[in-house]
Amino acid sequence: MKISLSPLILVTILIFSGSCVSNVYERKARADAASFLKNVDHPQVLMKHPMVEPEDVPKVFAEQNKLRNLENFKSSIVEICGNSRDFKLVETYRKINDEGKKFLALEYEFCNEITIILGYDLIGDGVILQSIWPMNKADRPKEVFAKEKSW
Secondary structure, three states, X not given: OOOOOHHXXXXXXXHHHHHHHHHHHXXXXXXXXXXXXXXXXXXXXXXXXXXXXXXXXXXXXXXXXXXXXXXXXXXXXXXXXXXXXXXXXXXXXEEEOOOOOEEEEEXXXXXOOEEEEEEEEEEOOEEEEEEEEEEEHHHOOOOOOOOOOOO
């Protein structure tokens, strides 16, 4: 009995290449998230961090709103965490949004007190920060961040 290995090799390559693509996005999102979270005490630095910008708001208002939100984020972190800036990745979620587009959500535990979900849109071969969702660990909506992957 002779078995041809070429179809088996082709199928294996296709399976692994699909998982590698999602891993590339996840690696890029984790690197971006680490950069963002390391600069939580510096809203002016975070202002330069690549993020999805609103299209329906004048640029000057969008920048003022972004700075205010980043300063409030910093204040919340300082209030809850004090000087601790320890964070660790808890879970990565691959989801499809309401428009049918793929996105990543990275769940971080920050200073053992806060859950921070960073949402990423996939663009080309990279990712861009789309949302920052800080919450107390007890308030984490389990139904939104179920374990199953959707892509």
